Amino acid sequence: METKILSKDDLDQAASLLAQGELVAFPTETVYGLGAIATNETSVKNVYRAKGRPSDNPLIVTVADEAMMRRYVKAVPEEAEKLIKHFWPGPLTLLLYVKPGSLPEAVTGGLPTAAFRCPDDQLTHDLIAKLGYPIVGPSANTSTKPSPTTAQHVYHDLKGKIAAIVDGGATRVGLESTIIDLTAQPPVVLRPGEITPEALSTVLGEPVLLNTGKVGEKDIPKAPGMKYRHYAPSEPVVVVDQVSDFSKLMLDETTGVMALSSVLADLAVPDANKFNLGNNLVDADHNLFAGLRYFDDQAGIKKIYVQGFDQGQASYAYMNRLNKAAAGQHYRK
Ligand code: TXA
Ligand code: MG
Numbered sequence: 001m002e003t004k005i006l007s008k009d010d011l012d013q014a015a016s017l018l019a020q021g022e023l024v025a026f027p028t029e030t031v032y033g034l035g036a037i038a039t040n041e042t043s044v045k046n047v048y049r050a051k052g053r054p055s056d057n058p059l060i061v062t063v064a065d066e067a068m069m070r071r072y073v074k075a076v077p078e079e080a081e082k083l084i085k086h087f088w089p090g091p092l093t094l095l096l097y098v099k100p101g102s103l104p105e106a107v108t109g110g111l112p113t114a115a116f117r118c119p120d121d122q123l124t125h126d127l128i129a130k131l132g133y134p135i136v137g138p139s140a141n142t143s144t145k146p147s148p149t150t151a152q153h154v155y156h157d158l159k160g161k162i163a164a165i166v167d168g169g170a171t172r173v174g175l176e177s178t179i180i181d182l183t184a185q186p187p188v189v190l191r192p193g194e195i196t197p198e199a200l201s202t203v204l205g206e207p208v209l210l211n212t213g214k215v216g217e218k219d220i221p222k223a224p225g226m227k228y229r230h231y232a233p234s235e236p237v238v239v240v241d242q243v244s245d246f247s248k249l250m251l252d253e254t255t256g257v258m259a260l261s262s263v264l265a266d267l268a269v270p271d272a273n274k275f276n277l278g279n280n281l282v283d284a285d286h287n288l289f290a291g292l293r294y295f296d297d298q299a300g301i302k303k304i305y306v307q308g309f310d311q312g313q314a315s316y317a318y319m320n321r322l323n324k325a326a327a328g329q330h331y332r333k
């Protein structure tokens with residue numbers, strides 16, 4: 001299958017491919033998603049196949065607006081109302097009970113809940129509105145690889161396996177949406193993202209917990225995807241928590257370094273072995289996955305050192321993804 005690259009002028013074509021059951025990747029403000037019409041079980045199953053994703057890991061349901069979500073949920077609790085008013089469209093995914101039978105089992109993984117997301121991206125809003133149905137939207141990468149933040153990343157992973165990619169340029173945030181479980185009391189953040197537990201708690205006027213369940217622990221994680229290794233290039237990744245430790249690393253042509261420009265400036269490393277994360281944490285969020293992919297594609301690299309951040313809740317999302325990529329490995333002298 002030839003994978004077409006479409007633009008904002010081709011939305012009719014993208015919508016009709018989705019209506020025919022084809023897979024179409026789409027931009028969001030977080031990362032690119034892999035779309036299929038959510039009401040068609042066969043199409044949804046093809047999403048798992050294209051990504052190589054385990055079938056017990058349910059998919060996000062991407063909607064154009066709250067009204068579309070209402071067709072599939074049992075009820076919209078007051079907490080959901082408040083969060084939607086404040087954060088939608090935006091990088092916040094709500095876990096709610098679904099109306100039984102309203103979505104194929106392949107979407108929910110047989111759970112009584114589904115994760116609803118309304119991205120802040122005009123192209124994708126218009127695409128879903130045109131289609132008239134929600135689309136499933138897992139990140140458009142091969143399972144376990146870093147999520148795609150450009151149409152080129154999607155093409156790299158999924159060319160020949162999907163009908164089309166709608167190219168909306170580089171995504172703004174760079175890390176996936178915050179997922180909040182509103183079926184729990186108090187609500188629980190299952191995956192940290194740009195919107196912090198503090199910000200959610202302020203809008204809700206009640207405490208919000210953060211799920212700290214670690215991979216491999218006995219209790220079954222509530223977001224099934226959390227138990228799998230993620231965001232991992234083929235080479236080992238090591239987190240460097242202290243800026244002062246960068247000067248102690250044994251660096252050569254087989255090592256890659258990902259850090260802020262201020263840190264890289266002091267290192268005697270060839271340009272090809274450096275990846276600039278930018279000037280601050282927001283830049284680093286935006287660039288993390290692109291950097292992991294950059295080194296993944298370089299034959300001679302055997303190890304990747306990546307700068308860690310300790311900036312409270314603002315760095316939760318970045319550290320969550322980086323720790324998964326590093327399988328928990330941190331530099332110790
Ligand atoms: O920013 C995002 O959320 C991106 C863009 C493309 O929208 N999408 C995304 O989807 O990150 P995905 O499939 O890569 O991650 C969704 C996560 C998975 O960890 C999955 O296990 C969890 O949401 N999830 C989905 N439905 C769930 C459910 N009913 N209960 C618990 N967790 C669920
Ligand atoms: Mg993903």
